[in-house]
Amino acid sequence: xxxxxxxxxxxxxxxxxLGAVVPRDVAADLHTSFIQNSCSTACTFLSAVLWxxxxxxxxxxxxxxxxxxxxxxxSESAPTCRLTPTSALDVSVALLILRTVQCQFAVRGAxxxxxxxxxxxxxxxxxxxxxxxxxxxxxxxxxxxxxxxAHWSQVYNYLEPYNLTVIGGRDxxxxxxxxxxxxxxxxxxxxYGLACDNVNNFQVVFADGSIRDVNQKTYPDLFQALKGGGxxxxxxxxxxxxxxxxxxxxGGLVQYTEDKLETFVDxxxxxxxxxxEDPDCAxxxxxxxxxxxxxxxxxxxxxxxxxVVNPALLKNFTDVPSPMKSTMRVTTLSNITDEMxxxxxxxxxxxxxxxxxxxxxxxxxxxxxxxxTQTAPIKAxxxxxxxxxxxxxxxxxxxxxxxxxxxPLGITADDGALILISTSIRWANAADDAAIYAMADKFYxxxxxxxxxxxxxxxxxxxxxxxxxxxxxxxxxxANKAKLxxxxxxxxxxxxxxxxxxGGHKLK
Ligand SMILES: Cc1cc2nc3c(=O)[nH]c(=O)nc-3n(C[C@H](O)[C@H](O)[C@H](O)COP(=O)(O)OP(=O)(O)OC[C@H]3O[C@@H](n4cnc5c(N)ncnc54)[C@H](O)[C@@H]3O)c2cc1C
Numbered sequence: 001x002x003x004x005x006x007x008x009x010x011x012x013x014x015x016x017x018l019g020a021v022v023p024r025d026v027a028a029d030l031h032t033s034f035i036q037n038s039c040s041t042a043c044t045f046l047s048a049v050l051w052x053x054x055x056x057x058x059x060x061x062x063x064x065x066x067x068x069x070x071x072x073x074x075s076e077s078a079p080t081c082r083l084t085p086t087s088a089l090d091v092s093v094a095l096l097i098l099r100t101v102q103c104q105f106a107v108r109g110a111x112x113x114x115x116x117x118x119x120x121x122x123x124x125x126x127x128x129x130x131x132x133x134x135x136x137x138x139x140x141x142x143x144x145x146x147x148x149x150a151h152w153s154q155v156y157n158y159l160e161p162y163n164l165t166v167i168g169g170r171d172x173x174x175x176x177x178x179x180x181x182x183x184x185x186x187x188x189x190x191x192y193g194l195a196c197d198n199v200n201n202f203q204v205v206f207a208d209g210s211i212r213d214v215n216q217k218t219y220p221d222l223f224q225a226l227k228g229g230g231x232x233x234x235x236x237x238x239x240x241x242x243x244x245x246x247x248x249x250x251g252g253l254v255q256y257t258e259d260k261l262e263t264f265v266d267x268x269x270x271x272x273x274x275x276x277e278d279p280d281c282a283x284x285x286x287x288x289x290x291x292x293x294x295x296x297x298x299x300x301x302x303x304x305x306x307x308v309v310n311p312a313l314l315k316n317f318t319d320v321p322s323p324m325k326s327t328m329r330v331t332t333l334s335n336i337t338d339e340m341x342x343x344x345x346x347x348x349x350x351x352x353x354x355x356x357x358x359x360x361x362x363x364x365x366x367x368x369x370x371x372x373t374q375t376a377p378i379k380a381x382x383x384x385x386x387x388x389x390x391x392x393x394x395x396x397x398x399x400x401x402x403x404x405x406x407x408p409l410g411i412t413a414d415d416g417a418l419i420l421i422s423t424s425i426r427w428a429n430a431a432d433d434a435a436i437y438a439m440a441d442k443f444y445x446x447x448x449x450x451x452x453x454x455x456x457x458x459x460x461x462x463x464x465x466x467x468x469x470x471x472x473x474x475x476x477x478x479a480n481k482a483k484l485x486x487x488x489x490x491x492x493x494x495x496x497x498x499x500x501x502x503g504g505h506k507l508k
Pocket of ligand 1: 070106107108109110111112113114118119129148149168169170171173174175176177178179180181182183184185186230231234235236237344464465503504505
């Protein structure tokens with residue numbers, strides 16, 4: 001669908017000398033006020049045009065949205081106003097106003113990206129997509145249409161009665177928007193690929209305010225770019241996702257004492273090389289320091305897409321006796337993804353960071369030892385919860401990266417099985433930010449040096465686990481990055497989504 005907003009808004013707007021469209025009754029005031037305070041002006045316009053959808057700092061809506069962001073750092077940015085659009089047209093109108101007055105803005109999906117600026121903006125306008133959360137199945141049930149601000153629990157709860165699923169997040173509180181635009185690792189990725197590989201169509205509000213369907217037929221270059229391009233190309237107001245049959249599954253978490261680490265690292269590495277034998281299986285191995293008990297533990301997240309206990313391919317994990325804790329069971333996808341939420345509560349300071357290596361159990365063990373050493377000085381930090389996780393990007397998963405027009409992530413089957421490393425650190429007080437960030441800097445410098453020295457560092461930087469300081473797009477490879485940049489310039493020649501929307505991982 002293409003909507004001409006100049007037509008829709010014709011009665012309300014006039015053309016300013018800036019060449020943009022502004023409301024008639026305030027056009028005269030625009031030039032004097034926007035330089036001083038363009039975002040106050042934007043909020044005034046937005047309030048007039050999108051009545052009831054703009055909230056100011058003293059309102060309960062504003063406060064509730066601010067505190068609903070996953071990481072505390074996100075809540076500390078204070079936008080001049082927050083806009084809660086309820087349609088693609090609202091988003092389009094907002095973009096035209098923000099462009100006209102040159103007010104910087106942020107886009108918030110479900111608000112889980114933990115770094116400053118990703119989903120909120122100091123002094124600007126935050127477009128909060130959470131009310132764009134409709135979920136509809138097509139008549140033939142082959143496609144689910146999901147609003148750009150929905151989170152995965154809304155999707156899974158809706159689909160379960162139909163015995164269907166889509167390829168999405170493993171934690172039900174995470175957003176469809178951010179996860180899918182960054183790639184999106186699912187329990188089912190070895191069979192179907194990443195979430196982005198399973199999008200049939202994106203409904204996108206372009207920089208010029210037009211609302212268009214972007215798919216392999218309409219805009220193949222942009223369609224590919226959106227599968228890992230983040231928020232650099234437009235605001236996605238609807239994701240049309242392929243559906244797949246899914247009933248009960250097996251999964252949960254199992255925890256062991258630290259001495260089992262080597263066993264599970266070997267199991268993960270072996271699983272990484274063999275996942276194609278049973279692409280219904282998934283595994284994550286994490287090493288966690290529990291401050292309350294002063295111990296390190298090994299946490300496993302294991303899943304099988306079928307309701308089969310202990311699938312054969314995961315035997316090297318499930319045969320290990322004496323777990324400290326196990327929640328493994330046959331249950332629903334929504335139940336497993338809800339369980340994930342309990343282990344990742346909102347409301348703390350957080351840092352994510354990531355790197356990718358080739359599959360080597362000895363290197364994984366070295367990196368865990370390094371993480372242990374580097375996190376030792378922060379063990380006493382109030383509320384600290386350092387986690388390093390390892391999961392595979394197997395050749396089974398990679399084989400799906402070419403479907404449906406392909407993705408631009410720069411990973412090919414020639415890379416062999418890869419290990420995606422992510423660290424997630426939680427802590428309580430801003431006073432400790434510098435110590436945490438310095439520790440992470442030191443750890444990654446050493447981890448990269450060690451991996452490079454062994455010829456095992458892979459350039460891929462997974463957007464959804466990356467910190468703001470990381471260069472995601474260079475990790476996609478020079479050719480992919482150049483193509484993405486050319487595509488961004490083609491559809492957004494003024495760089496609205498690269499400069500007026502400064503937060504998130506930016507194409508430069
Ligand atoms: C607890 C937890 C569990 C996680 N589990 C997984 C997992 O299983 N698999 C995985 O791959 N990743 C996972 N992640 C990482 C997650 O995918 C990213 O943090 C992702 O960015 C979150 O998306 P969001 O919409 O919730 O966040 P937001 O912070 O709202 O959005 C992230 C970025 O995407 C942009 N954006 C969001 N929606 C839109 C839209 N509709 N149009 C344009 N831009 C948009 C925002 O501007 C922002 O820059 C997890 C993260 C957390 C915190």
